[in-house]
Amino acid sequence: MENLSNWVFGTTFGYDWTREAYQETQASSFVTLIFGLAIWVVILVLAAQYESWTSSIG
Numbered sequence: 916m917e918n919l920s921n922w923v924f925g926t927t928f929g930y931d932w933t934r935e936a937y938q939e940t941q942a943s944s945f946v947t948l949i950f951g952l953a954i955w956v957v958i959l960v961l962a963a964q965y966e967s968w969t970s971s972i973g
Contacts, residue, residue, distance in 0.1 A: 920930050932940050 917930070920928070
């Protein structure tokens, strides 16, 4: 949306995200971090369950 707005209107018009759209743009940078932490927790749980690092990963 930002690219389309800049392409169509150039610098003549401005825009601002509000409410849910603003929150989504702010939270999108944390998706990779949260996904990585989730995978790390799964590996730790499986390692604790099977009492081995190699059994949980492979």
